[in-house]
Amino acid sequence: MIKCFCCLLTIAISVNGLAQTGASVSFTKWLSVQQAGSPVISNNGQWIAFTQTTTDWANNTYDTEVWLSANDKKPFQLTRTEKGSSTQPRFTPDNKYVSFLAERRSKTQLFVIAVDGGEALAVTDDEDGIGNYEWSPNGKQVAFIKADPDTANDKSLKERYGAFSVEENAYRQNHLWLINIDYDSLLLAGSMPCYKTNNNVVASGCVQLPKAKRLTNGDFSVGNFSWNPTSSNIGFTRLANPLPAFGISANVAMVDVLSRQVITLIFSPSPDNFECWSPDGKQLVYSSFGNDTNAYFYKNNPLYLYNMNTKGSIRILANVDEDINVIDWTVAGLWFSALQKTKSGVFLYAPSTGLVRQIPTSIDIVGSASFAKQGNQVLMLGRNYSDLNEIYTANMEGNAFSAVNKLTMYTQQVQPWNTPVNEVVQWKSKDGATIEGILLKPRNYNPAKKYPLLVVIHGGPTGVDRPDPIPAYVYPIMQWCEKGALVLRVNYRGSAGYGEKFRSLNVNNLGVGDMWDVMSGVDFLAKKEMIDTSRMGCMGWSQGGYISAFITTHTNAFKAISVGAGISNWVTYYVSTDITPFTPQYLQATPWADPLVYQKTSPMTTINMAKTPTLIQHGELDRRVPISNAYELFRGLQDNKVPSKLIVYKGFGHGIGKPKERLAAVWHNWLWFNHYIFGEALVDPPLK
Numbered sequence: 001m002i003k004c005f006c007c008l009l010t011i012a013i014s015v016n017g018l019a020q021t022g023a024s025v026s027f028t029k030w031l032s033v034q035q036a037g038s039p040v041i042s043n044n045g046q047w048i049a050f051t052q053t054t055t056d057w058a059n060n061t062y063d064t065e066v067w068l069s070a071n072d073k074k075p076f077q078l079t080r081t082e083k084g085s086s087t088q089p090r091f092t093p094d095n096k097y098v099s100f101l102a103e104r105r106s107k108t109q110l111f112v113i114a115v116d117g118g119e120a121l122a123v124t125d126d127e128d129g130i131g132n133y134e135w136s137p138n139g140k141q142v143a144f145i146k147a148d149p150d151t152a153n154d155k156s157l158k159e160r161y162g163a164f165s166v167e168e169n170a171y172r173q174n175h176l177w178l179i180n181i182d183y184d185s186l187l188l189a190g191s192m193p194c195y196k197t198n199n200n201v202v203a204s205g206c207v208q209l210p211k212a213k214r215l216t217n218g219d220f221s222v223g224n225f226s227w228n229p230t231s232s233n234i235g236f237t238r239l240a241n242p243l244p245a246f247g248i249s250a251n252v253a254m255v256d257v258l259s260r261q262v263i264t265l266i267f268s269p270s271p272d273n274f275e276c277w278s279p280d281g282k283q284l285v286y287s288s289f290g291n292d293t294n295a296y297f298y299k300n301n302p303l304y305l306y307n308m309n310t311k312g313s314i315r316i317l318a319n320v321d322e323d324i325n326v327i328d329w330t331v332a333g334l335w336f337s338a339l340q341k342t343k344s345g346v347f348l349y350a351p352s353t354g355l356v357r358q359i360p361t362s363i364d365i366v367g368s369a370s371f372a373k374q375g376n377q378v379l380m381l382g383r384n385y386s387d388l389n390e391i392y393t394a395n396m397e398g399n400a401f402s403a404v405n406k407l408t409m410y411t412q413q414v415q416p417w418n419t420p421v422n423e424v425v426q427w428k429s430k431d432g433a434t435i436e437g438i439l440l441k442p443r444n445y446n447p448a449k450k451y452p453l454l455v456v457i458h459g460g461p462t463g464v465d466r467p468d469p470i471p472a473y474v475y476p477i478m479q480w481c482e483k484g485a486l487v488l489r490v491n492y493r494g495s496a497g498y499g500e501k502f503r504s505l506n507v508n509n510l511g512v513g514d515m516w517d518v519m520s521g522v523d524f525l526a527k528k529e530m531i532d533t534s535r536m537g538c539m540g541w542s543q544g545g546y547i548s549a550f551i552t553t554h555t556n557a558f559k560a561i562s563v564g565a566g567i568s569n570w571v572t573y574y575v576s577t578d579i580t581p582f583t584p585q586y587l588q589a590t591p592w593a594d595p596l597v598y599q600k601t602s603p604m605t606t607i608n609m610a611k612t613p614t615l616i617q618h619g620e621l622d623r624r625v626p627i628s629n630a631y632e633l634f635r636g637l638q639d640n641k642v643p644s645k646l647i648v649y650k651g652f653g654h655g656i657g658k659p660k661e662r663l664a665a666v667w668h669n670w671l672w673f674n675h676y677i678f679g680e681a682l683v684d685p686p687l688k
Contacts, residue, residue, distance in 0.1 A: 020670075021680070022483030025417050027476060027666050031055060031659055033413050036381060036389050037064075041370040042091040045377030046071060047115050048370075048407070049078070049089040049098050050391050059083070060660045066100050068115065072393055072405055078113060079120065088132070091115075093139035099123070101130070110142065110179075112186070121186045124179065125209050131174070132224075136231040141257075142179045143215065143234055145222055147172040147242075171241045174222050176215040176234065176255065216255055216262060223250065224274060229281040233257055237274045238264060245580045247271050248293060252286045252306070265306060266313070269293050275303070275326040276334075282308050283351075285316075285326055285334065297585045298462065298507065300324070300500045305351060317349060317356065321499040323462075330371050332396060337366055339497035341436060342424055342466040346380075360400050363392060365466060371396075385422060385467035387411040414470055418443060420481035422467035425488075427524035430516035433493060433505060437521050438465050440477060440487040452485040452677050453531040455518060455558075457540030457547050461494035461510075461586075462503060474564065474617070474656060474665035475539055483678070486531060492517035492547070508588050510570075510601045511550035518551065533557070537673045541565055541617075542625060542654065549603040549633055553610045560676035562615040562669050565625045565654055568633035569604045571595075578623040607636035613643035615672045617665055619652035645672075 020026065032055040039050040053064045064085035069075040079086035084103040091098055097112040104111065105122065107129025113120040124130055126146065133144035149172070150158075186209070194206040215234070216222055223237030233256050240249035252266035252274045266272045270289035277284050287301040301323050304313045317324055320338060327335040327346070334349040346359045346366050366382040367389060376396040383389045388410045394401035420440040429435050442451075456475050458465050471477040477487050491498070492514045493505035506513045518538070525531045537560045540548045545566025552561045567573045571591045574583040584590050591598045599605045614637055618630035630646055637644035647668055649661050656662045667685035675682035 020479065023476070023479035024482060025479065027479070027663055027670075028057070030470065030476070030478065031472070031663060031666070032057075033388070033470065033472075034410060036391055036408055036410055038087070038089060039368060039370055039379045039381045039391055040089055040091060041372050041377060041379040042095045042115075043093055043373045044095045045372030045375040047091060047095065047098075048075075048379050048391070048393065049091065050075070050381070051087060051089065052077070055659045057659055060658050062657075062659065066098065068098065069391075069407060070115070072407060075391070075407060086111075090133070090135060093135055093137055099133075099135070099142075101133070103129075110144070122209060123181070123186060124212065126212060130177075130212075134225065134227055136227050137229050138231040140181055140231070142181060143176055143225065143227065144179070144212070145174050145225070146177050146212075147174050168243065168245075171221075171243050173220065174242055175217065176222050176225065176236065177212040178215050178257070179210045179212045182210065215257070215260055217260075218262070226274070226276055228254075228277050229279060231257070232281075235265075235274045235277060235284055237272075238262075244578045248296075248581060252284070252288075265311075266304075271296055276329050278329050278351075279331050284308070285329065286313075287324075294585050294588070297582055298494065298500075298503045316351070316354075320347075320356070323496060327369050328371050330373065335369065335371065337369070339464060341497045342438070342464065342491070344382075344497075357399060359396075361392075361394070362401075362404055383411075386469055388414065388469070411469075417470070417478070418482050419469040419478055420487070421445065422469070424467065425521075425524070427521055429493070429513075429520045431513070433502070433513075433517070435493070435517045435521060436491045436498075438467055438489040438491075439525070440471075440481050440489070442481045442484060447530075450529060450532040452535035453522065453525065453533075453537075454480055454485050454487045454673065454677070455522065455536070455538040456487060456489050457492065457514075457518065457538070457544035458489065458495070459540065459542030459544050460496070461492070461506060461514075461543045462496045463543070464495045464497045465489040465491055473541065474662060474669060475562075476666050476670050479670070480673070483674075485677070486525070488521055488525065490518050490521050494543075507586055508597060510586055511547065511603070512601065514547045515551055515554060518547065519555065519557065522557065535559060535677050537561065537677050539564065539669065539673075543567075545617075545625075546603075549614075550601075552612045552614050552637075553603040553606040556611050558612050560613050560615070560673050562617065562672060563630075563633060564617045564665075565619060565622055566616075566629065566633075567625055568602065568629045568636075570598045570602045572628050572632060573625065574598075576626040576628060604632055604636055607633075608640060610637055610640055610642050613672075613676055614645075615668065616644065616646040617668065618646070618648055619654060619656065620648050620650050621652060622654045624654035 035053045037051045041048050048069050051064045052067050053062050056063045066079040066086045066089045067075045068078040081102040086100045086102045088101045099112045101108050110123040111120040128149050131145040221239040221242045223239050225236035227234050233254050235254050238251045238253040240246050250271040250273050251264050252272045253264045255262045268290050270293050272288040275285040284306050287303050289296045303316050306313045322338045325337045336347050344365050349356045363382040364384045368381045370379040378394045380392040390406050391408045394404040423439045425439045426436050526533050536558045538548050538558045539562035541564035545564040548561050549563045549566045549568050587597050616630050616634050618627050634646040656665050674680040
């Protein structure tokens with residue numbers, strides 16, 4: 001018996017040792033890196049708040065809490081919500097409080113906590129919970145979004161007939177609500193018992209939390225919104241309903257806070273989206289594609305200024321050849337960010353002169369920014385190529401940011417790690433298009449040696465890969481590089497950051513042109529004698545999963561492929577996805593109008609050519625890329641006797657959003673490719 005136990009122990013040790021051979025950082029440690037997000041600065045520029053997200057393995061979740069800093073001092077943790085997160089930090093206009101959302105009672109509620117310390121005070125106790133919110137500029141009210149509750153009729157129908165839904169009617173409209181803020185009431189709420197006397201009169205001394213009042217009503221849904229600086233009205237995006245496929249219905253509207261009258265300001269056949277107000281509240285910025293209803297998934301977003309007095313609009317920033325992300329409109333001008341290949345920059349537009357200038361930040365990738373309204377202080381979330389995201393502060397002086405200060409030190413978490421070397425490379429695709437990619441090498445890279453190659457393809461298709469010390473999600477790129485492989489991350493045609501023409505190159509050519517870009521990148525490395533072409537693998541998620549599926553049915557160049565939440569049949573996808581307009585925009589037709597383009601671009605059309613061992617990973621409840629695509633690909637591969645495995649992650653949609661299942665997906669990829677590329681045993685993930 002002892003001998004058998006020792007044998008089993010030896011096998012377990014050898015399997016665990018084999019599982020991460022060549023990798024010095026465990027997957028759990030890699031997936032536990034803390035991250036910063038949601039930076040916001042107070043009006044006076046004195047205080048900054050941001051969120052920190054950590055991995056909670058015990059509860060299989062990610063915990064987000066609010067951190068605070070004063071005058072560029074070391075940040076400290078402000079919130080601690082048990083069994084939940086604290087999100088969406090905001091400063092009250094008087095700079096005295098930080099507000100945030102948390103599920104500390106039933107549902108998600110709004111809380112405030114003083115910047116100089118103390119306990120958090122509840123602002124709402126809404127039975128349905130609240131969503132996105134914003135303080136009025138005068139600090140007297142809070143507007144928030146809430147989904148309509150089930151009606152009495154809805155409940156009666158369910159009780160009588162059970163649960164069912166009508167397609168394209170299964171939604172609850174989102175509407176705006178208002179709360180009047182009285183800080184004294186917040187402090188006293190609950191201090192005395194609240195009940196009604198025999199005369200139906202509320203007991204004296206009773207102080208309750210403020211009751212929200214509905215601001216908008218009707219058969220429409222509220223999207224993003226913002227208070228006018230005068231606090232008299234709110235601009236918002238008005239939608240037919242909140243379903244993703246109905247984004248085309250978006251218009252720009254405004255609601256008067258006193259009269260509750262809703263006026264639609266901008267309405268066109270394409271999506272019109274509210275962006276922000278001018279500092280004086282007399283103009284607003286919105287995006288619109290006008291009459292173009294068949295290209296908004298891949299074309300640049302045109303921006304306009306709307307004048308509240310003249311009721312007229314003018315196009316702005318037409319010469320910026322990239323999607324524009326509006327940040328804010330301050331007295332200095334309209335701030336926006338835009339991708340620049342693998343970088344992103346901050347820009348300032350002066351509406352009075354039309355002048356646009358890029359503001360140097362000394363940061364390769366600026367993710368978001370926040371501007372003080374009563375000073376020149378700036379807060380940014382971003383990173384340099386070799387870093388993790390950090391929080392930066394700066395001052396706006398003249399045409400540049402000065403006194404740029406890195407307030408956080410998240411990169412220190414990975415500095416001792418054996419991270420790969422990132423290099424931006426460039427090559428020509430089959431049709432002459434210039435393609436960029438990120439080539440990751442081991443730190444001890446030897447140019448005299450040929451390495452195994454793993455190609456990792458991003459989603460989107462309008463995503464973009466940048467240099468990154470620890471590329472994450474479900475592909476252990478860092479560990480593969482340390483193990484002795486090169487990794488190529490391809491910014492194929494359609495990727496953002498390279499202009500509208502480049503993003504349009506895979507229109508009517510999905511899969512086909514994308515594969516040109518991947519395979520030409522492989523050829524580029526092969527000609528440099530950097531890779532062992534007999535040991536190559538390819539993988540990706542979402543659109544990257546689709547391209548991987550297309551590759552597995554069109555070439556035998558790879559030894560193994562992994563398809564994550566990928567499309568295998570564009571017809572199946574079109575009829576069941578939650579973003580129906582996506583496919584006819586990229587393929588320029590429905591399958592009933594042009595079945596040939598759907599056949600040309602669908603991996604299932606050439607399934608009989610498949611020979612490459614293929615791992616398929618998919619979320620059970622995926623609506624973006626419905627799981628039928630995974631079953632089709634798996635059955636086709638099985639019928640053709642191709643080594644294949646389908647792994648379904650239970651309870652998940654398009655992404656794997658919990659740490660334990662994400663860890664499982666990492667192990668599944670690690671073991672699959674290590675077997676076919678490195679010749680290791682194909683075993684189950686270890687239990688320890």
